[in-house]
Amino acid sequence: MMNNPLILPKSFYLREDVVEIAKDLLGKFLVTNLNGELRKGMIVETEAYSQYDDKACHAYNGKRTKRTETMFLEGGHAYVYLCYGIHHLFNVVTNKADVAEAVLIRAIEPIECCNNNSNGPGKLTKALGINTLHDKSSLIDSSIWIEANEEDKLGDVVASKRIGVDYAGKDANKLWRFYLSESKWVSKK
DNA sequence: TCTACGATCACCT
DNA sequence: GGTGATCGTAGAA
Numbered sequence: 001m002m003n004n005p006l007i008l009p010k011s012f013y014l015r016e017d018v019v020e021i022a023k024d025l026l027g028k029f030l031v032t033n034l035n036g037e038l039r040k041g042m043i044v045e046t047e048a049y050s051q052y053d054d055k056a057c058h059a060y061n062g063k064r065t066k067r068t069e070t071m072f073l074e075g076g077h078a079y080v081y082l083c084y085g086i087h088h089l090f091n092v093v094t095n096k097a098d099v100a101e102a103v104l105i106r107a108i109e110p111i112e113c114c115n116n117n118s119n120g121p122g123k124l125t126k127a128l129g130i131n132t133l134h135d136k137s138s139l140i141d142s143s144i145w146i147e148a149n150e151e152d153k154l155g156d157v158v159a160s161k162r163i164g165v166d167y168a169g170k171d172a173n174k175l176w177r178f179y180l181s182e183s184k185w186v187s188k189k
Numbered sequence: 190t191c192t193a194c195g196a197t198c199a200c201c202t
Numbered sequence: 203g204g205t206g207a208t209c210g211t212a213g214a215a
Binding site for chain 2: 203204205206207209210211212213214215
């Protein structure tokens with residue numbers, strides 16, 4: 001994957017507005033190259049999480065643990081963790097080092113070698129072959145990366161409440177989930 | 190050490 | 203619509 005001009009540069013991830021980045025990731029291509037097999041899907045659904053003013057975030061209020069440590073890395077890294085003992089969830093770490101913010105990729109539209117369904121955060125990691133071994137991987141120069149979409153014909157972007165974070169009280173009402181309204185691959189309308 | 194629970198999914202009624 | 207699977211992590215003791 002050397003010198004691919006479409007790969008999003010680190011500066012894309014280092015920006016300080018994680019909500020903005022969550023929106024920008026829609027329509028981009030998430031690509032993995034594992035075991036010599038290239039897999040690619042278009043991102044159609046994302047959610048933003050921030051350590052600031054967001055109880056739903058694992059690193060809320062700057063909480064640093066072995067698991068959340070990844071979110072404190074510099075933007076442009078993968079944050080992968082196990083949920084419900086079964087599902088691997090893939091996030092993109094954003095902002096500068098020591099600021100814990102990330103974007104959860106919730107659904108992709110299969111493009112290459114992802115015949116499996118991928119309309120949910122647990123399913124897309126399975127379709128792409130992502131697991132917790134990829135936690136802390138760089139998204140710039142390793143086997144997982146995100147490419148720009150030169151066509152960039154997105155259609156309508158819809159904002160909604162995030163899924164599965166009711167425990168977060170008022171923060172559960174934040175409109176920090178974004179999806180492409182025309183995509184049939186969105187996990188839930 | 191021990192216990193509780195989750196950024197989900199598939200299958201059941 | 204309701205619920206069980208399943209296990210690493212976090213927090214308590």
